[in-house]
Amino acid sequence: MTFHAIVPAGGAGTRLWPLSRRSAPKFLADLTGSGKSMLQATVDRLAPITDDVTIVTGAAHADAVAALVPGASLVVEPSARGTMGAIGLAAAIVEARDPEAVVGSFAADHLIADEEAFRRAVLRAAEAAEQGYVVTIGISPDRPSTAYGYIEAGESFGPACSVARFVEKPDEATAAEYLATGRYLWNAGMFVAKAGVLMDALARFHPELAEPLRALAATWEAGREDGVAEYWEPLESAVIDTAVAEPLAEEGGVAVVPVEMGWSDVGDYASLADVVESNEQVAPRGSEQTVLAPPDALVYTGHKPVVVVGIPEAVVVDMDDVLFVTTRASSQDVKLTVEALGRSGLGRLA
């Protein structure tokens, strides 16, 4: 089996501003003080079990990505067409060389504490993929989160379980019910399948997407640089979950590998603080500054020590160009704050 990882690196979330910016998305940031970007960490996490890692990113970030992760292959999207466009293009390129090769797509900006558990789960998913399934990795929930979509697991078989259905983000009562059944998993948006299986499924559900993607891959594989105007630009934006995974699950074609691995999509400061260990202050730019703060504080130091007194669950981000102070409880307001920057003449910091 050859196994190709696909890492779509796009999106410009503002909920972790100012660690992430419009010009420097979350995947370029070091959120945990590990000394490497989330993208590099994602690639490093995959390297031991994959033959190749392909990063799919936009032209705006291509140079930064190439500099940060020189070891990875790079596919530059002509423009954004959703996760289906990004993953589909990379999968179609793999398929053109070897339809039996397994591809797996993994977000560039998630945190995973237990990397061994992650790799074991991915290898099991690849095993199920060899049997012809599109396989997702399902996170065993430890709380009734309303922030994620859920996967209802069905019968177990060999390396995985069948997927009964995908469900949207639930309300709190429904999430609690899901948790109580023990059959629901968080959808972390990771998909593993044979390149040919994935593209064939796409061709059945969305031929208008699969055909141009395959055609563009063919021109690129032939060493030409044309086809973008003809095939890519007219493409509709789509997400892989609704374009392939959900309709295929109804047919019984999707499997899931459940895993506990300390996963987070670090969607905001509250979830970031959940992941960064208590009392472990963070120096994202390699500085080693002293922090005097309560254990529940999340502090990103810059060039000087930081002292925090009397603010429960404080979040302090000391960047070169801006100082941001908030609390975990205000995580949801960060996005609004970023939108307000322009009105205060601080649009350059967004």
Place this chain on the structure above:
Amino acid sequence: MTFHAIVPAGGAGTRLWPLSRRSAPKFLADLTGSGKSMLQATVDRLAPITDDVTIVTGAAHADAVAALVPGASLVVEPSARGTMGAIGLAAAIVEARDPEAVVGSFAADHLIADEEAFRRAVLRAAEAAEQGYVVTIGISPDRPSTAYGYIEAGESFGPACSVARFVEKPDEATAAEYLATGRYLWNAGMFVAKAGVLMDALARFHPELAEPLRALAATWEAGREDGVAEYWEPLESAVIDTAVAEPLAEEGGVAVVPVEMGWSDVGDYASLADVVESNEQVAPRGSEQTVLAPPDALVYTGHKPVVVVGIPEAVVVDMDDVLFVTTRASSQDVKLTVEALGRSGLGRLA
């Protein structure tokens, strides 16, 4: 009448750390973003109504004071001996030249919003001082503060009122009673008297203080530099309130001029925030940084914009060497924090 202002500039309050430091006390800081230190503001406030301003400070701060306030006379205390030592030494020097001259002592680190009201009150105090009283400026209380000592005013006469007694910081119930009577004023520690009257009173209550102070003043007035070891070093530390004002008040020798002038001793961040106008962010080092914060935030910017979200009554101080984040409600904990710096290897920042 000649009128000499005495400004004791000492003390190393830690409750406004890191704006004030052990090595750079509050009077050297610009707490309001006015562009000048509190000491300079104090001197400027007095200049229009005084013939001379003498700053009394320790050797540690003499150079900084001389550089900051080149127009003022400087008396360098050989070592700290309380407000009685500082004011008494300066008063004894004035007395040696002209016992009839009026002296007034004013702390170097208080804020006064209404400077005209301040000057009118001081001139009335000087008028009463010419009649032989030791005169204090009493602040009309606008709330039952337990942070200040109180002055009970007696009969009104000409420019002032007699002082019935001085009382220590009260508990809350007592403070409320004081406020209800309308007869109590806050003791702001400002005293105005003829130099000879003040020194004679000290000589009656504490000859062991008055004699060496007069002797040291005489040697300094004679142009000699000796006498420190003989007269100053053995001096006991004392405060002017208990050494002179309180016993003299019992004899009916103290008067008070009541005034409303927006006074604060800015003892901590809570009282500083009361004085700095709502939504007026502060750039203590002359920078003009944008601040995005709720109106109740008190923000001292450094070299970059500051954004605060979701922290009621936040206090943010962005210094070159340390970043401090707290709330007004935690004002009382700042002192403890400063004491804890050394244990975290940050003693240099205290």
